[in-house]
Amino acid sequence: MKNEKLRFTVVFAALAVxxxxxxxxxxxxxxxxxxxxxxxxxxxxxxGLEGDIMWKIRIPRAMAAMLLGGALALSGYLLQTFFHNPIxxxxxxxxxxxxxxxxxxxxxxxxxxxGRLGSISLIxxxxxxxMLSLCMxxxxxxxxxxxxxxxxxxVMTGYxxxxxxxxxxxxxxxxxxxxxxxxxxxxxxxxKTESLGVxxxxxxxxxxxxFLLSKPLGAYRLGEDFAAGVGVRVKLLRAAIILLSGxxxxxxxxxxxxxxxxxxAAPHIVGVxxxxxxxxxxxxxxxxxxxxxxSFCDIxxxxxxxxxELSISSVTAVFGAPVVIAVMLxxxxxxx
Amino acid sequence: MNAVxxxxxxxxxxxxxxxxxxxxxxxxxxxxxLIGPNGGGKSTLxxxxxxxxxxxxxxxxxxxxxxxxxxxxxxxxxxxVLLTNPLRPGMMTCREVVExxxxxxxxxxxxxxxxxxxxxxxxVALTGVGDYIERDFSAVSDGQRQRVLLARAICQEPxxxxxxxxxxxxDIRHKVLFLETLRSLAHENGLAVALSMHEPELAAKIADHxxxxxxxxxxxxxxxxxxxxxxxxxxxxxxxEELYNKYFIQERN
Numbered sequence: 016m017k018n019e020k021l022r023f024t025v026v027f028a029a030l031a032v033x034x035x036x037x038x039x040x041x042x043x044x045x046x047x048x049x050x051x052x053x054x055x056x057x058x059x060x061x062x063g064l065e066g067d068i069m070w071k072i073r074i075p076r077a078m079a080a081m082l083l084g085g086a087l088a089l090s091g092y093l094l095q096t097f098f099h100n101p102i103x104x105x106x107x108x109x110x111x112x113x114x115x116x117x118x119x120x121x122x123x124x125x126x127x128x129x130g131r132l133g134s135i136s137l138i139x140x141x142x143x144x145x146m147l148s149l150c151m152x153x154x155x156x157x158x159x160x161x162x163x164x165x166x167x168x169x170v171m172t173g174y175x176x177x178x179x180x181x182x183x184x185x186x187x188x189x190x191x192x193x194x195x196x197x198x199x200x201x202x203x204x205x206x207k208t209e210s211l212g213v214x215x216x217x218x219x220x221x222x223x224x225x226f227l228l229s230k231p232l233g234a235y236r237l238g239e240d241f242a243a244g245v246g247v248r249v250k251l252l253r254a255a256i257i258l259l260s261g262x263x264x265x266x267x268x269x270x271x272x273x274x275x276x277x278x279x280a281a282p283h284i285v286g287v288x289x290x291x292x293x294x295x296x297x298x299x300x301x302x303x304x305x306x307x308x309x310s311f312c313d314i315x316x317x318x319x320x321x322x323x324e325l326s327i328s329s330v331t332a333v334f335g336a337p338v339v340i341a342v343m344l345x346x347x348x349x350x351x
Numbered sequence: 352m353n354a355v356x357x358x359x360x361x362x363x364x365x366x367x368x369x370x371x372x373x374x375x376x377x378x379x380x381x382x383x384x385l386i387g388p389n390g391g392g393k394s395t396l397x398x399x400x401x402x403x404x405x406x407x408x409x410x411x412x413x414x415x416x417x418x419x420x421x422x423x424x425x426x427x428x429x430x431x432v433l434l435t436n437p438l439r440p441g442m443m444t445c446r447e448v449v450e451x452x453x454x455x456x457x458x459x460x461x462x463x464x465x466x467x468x469x470x471x472x473x474x475v476a477l478t479g480v481g482d483y484i485e486r487d488f489s490a491v492s493d494g495q496r497q498r499v500l501l502a503r504a505i506c507q508e509p510x511x512x513x514x515x516x517x518x519x520x521x522d523i524r525h526k527v528l529f530l531e532t533l534r535s536l537a538h539e540n541g542l543a544v545a546l547s548m549h550e551p552e553l554a555a556k557i558a559d560h561x562x563x564x565x566x567x568x569x570x571x572x573x574x575x576x577x578x579x580x581x582x583x584x585x586x587x588x589x590x591x592e593e594l595y596n597k598y599f600i601q602e603r604n
Contacts, residue, residue, distance in 0.1 A: 295461070
C-alpha cells in the first residue's frame with residue numbers, strides 16, 4: 016500500500032511537470048521566431064505582433080492539443096473498458112472516421128446554405144457521426160467473440176467513412192471549405208480562440224463525468240455479470256460509457272480531425288507507469304498522458320519538416336503504433 | 352428458520368429449457384445442491400434465482416422480498432453470486448477483486464472505510480487466500496482464483512450465496528478445500544447456499560437438500576441419502592447399467 020501511494024505520487028508529479036513542459040514548449044516553438052521573453056511579453060501584455068501570435072495562434076493551439084489529447088485518451092480508455100479489448104480506441108473502431116464523415120458533409124452542406132458553422136453545431140455533427148459508427152460496431156461486437164475481429168470491423172468501417180469523406184471533399188467547391196482538406200487529415204493548426212471555451216467545457220466536463228464513474232468501472236473490469244453481481248447498474252453504465260466516449264472523440268474530431276493511436280496508447284502507457292488498472296488513478300493520469308502525448312506530437316508535426324507541417328496523425332502513429340504492437344505481443348505471451 | 356431464498360411457482364428460462372411452476376426454498380444455514388446433466392437448466396435456474404434473468408412467471412423471494420423489486424445495491428447486500436467466470440483484467444490484484452465485494456456499501460468513489468477493511472480481512476481469513484492476496488488476479492492458479500472470488504462473495508456480507516459449478520475445473524485438493532469453506536459458511540455462519548455441481552460423490556457429502564434438474568424439469572428433489580442412489584443417478588444422467596457398475600461401483604470382496 017505504501018509503495019503504491021509513493022508510486023502514484025511520483026507518476027502524477029512527473030505527468031504534471033511534463034504537462035507544463037509540453038504547454039511551455041507549445042507556446043515557444045513555432046514558425047515565427049519569438050524568444051521566450053517575447054512570448055511571455057506577448058501573453059501578459061497582449062497587443063502587437065507578439066500578442067497576436069500568442070493569443071490567436073499559439074495559446075489556442077497548445078491548449079487544444081493538451082485538452083483534445085486528454086479527451087482522446089479517455090475515449091480510448093472507455094472503449095477499451097467497454098469492449099474488454101486492449102486495442103480498442105476511437106480511431107481503430109472507426110468512430111473518429113464516422114464523426115469526420117458527418118462533420119465534412121455538414122460543413123459542405125452548410126457552406127452552400129447558411130455559411131460557416133459554430134463550434135456547437137460542429138460537435139453535434141461529430142457526435143452524430145460517432146454514434147453512427149458505434150451503432151455499426153455494437154451489433155458486431157455482440158456477434159464476434161474475438162477482439163481482433165472487432166478491430167478489423169472497426170478499421171473497415173473507418174475506411175468506408177474515410178472514402179466517402181474523401182469523395183465529398185474532392186468534389187466540394189474549394190472555396191466552400193477552407194481548410195477542410197487539412198482538417199480531414201487531422202491537425203491542430205488554425206485552432207481558434209473562440210473554440211477554446213467549448214473545447215475546455217466538453218473535454219473537462221466529459222473527463223469529470225468519466226472520473227465520477229470510477230467506482231462502477233472498477234467492478235466492470237471483471238465483466239458485466241460480475242459487476243451486476245456486486246450491485247452495478249450495468250445497462251446504465253454501458254450507456255454512459257458509450258455516450259461519454261462518443262462525446263469525447265466527437266469533440267476531438269470536430270476541432271482537430273481524426274487523430275490516430277493516442278486513444279489506444281495513452282491508457283497502456285499510464286497503466287504500465289502506475290502498475291494498476293484502478294480507474295480512480297488511471298482516469299486522471301490517462302487524461303494528462305494523452306494531453307502530453309498529443310502536445311509533443313503536435314510540436315514535432317510543426318517543427319521536424321518546418322515550414323511544411325505534417326498531419327498530426329502521422330506523428331502520433333509513429334509513436335503510438337509501437338505501443339500497440341507491444342501490447343499485442345505481451346498479450347500473446349499470456350500476460351495481461 | 353426462515354427461508355432466505357425461495358421460488359414460488361417460478362417459471363424460468365430463455366431460449367432453451369423452460370421450467371414451470373417450481374416451488375422450493377433454501378433456509379439459513381442450509382446447502383442446496385443442484386445436480387443434473389449439462390444443458391438441463393441448472394444455470395438458467397441459478398441465474399433466475401440471482402435476479403440476473405427475469406422470471407417468466409411466479410416469484411423469487413429474497414428474505415421475503417421480490418428480488419425483481421430490489422435495487423441492485425440492496426440485492427447485492429443480501430445475495431452474492433458466483434455464476435460465471437469473470438474476466439481476468441491485467442494489473443488488478445487479488446485484494447482489489449475481493450474489495451469489489453464492498454461495492455454496495457461504499458460511497459460514490461468506492462473509498463473503503465475501516466468497517467470495509469475489516470470485512471475484507473475477515474473474508475480473506477475465512478477463505479485462506481492471504482498468501483497470494485497481493486498478487487495479480489490474472490497470475491494466480493484457477494483454484495486460487497476461485498477462492499479469491501469466494502472471498503469477494505463473502506465480504507459482500509450476504510445472507511445467501513449462489514454458485515454455478517464452482518468446483519468443476521479445480522483439482523481435488525482445491526475442490527475439497529472449497530467445499531469445506533462453503534460448508535462452514537453455511538453451517539457455522541448461517542448463510543443459505545445454493546450451488547450446482549457435477550461431482551455426485553462430493554455433492555453427497557455437503558448437501559442438505561438436493562434438486563435434480565433434467566430437461567428443464569425438477570426430476571427429483573429430496574435429502575441426499577434418497578438422491579445419491581444408483582437408480583436415481585443412472586436415470587438422471589442416462590448412464591447404462593454396465594457402465595455405471597464399471598465406473599461407480601467398487602468391487603466388493
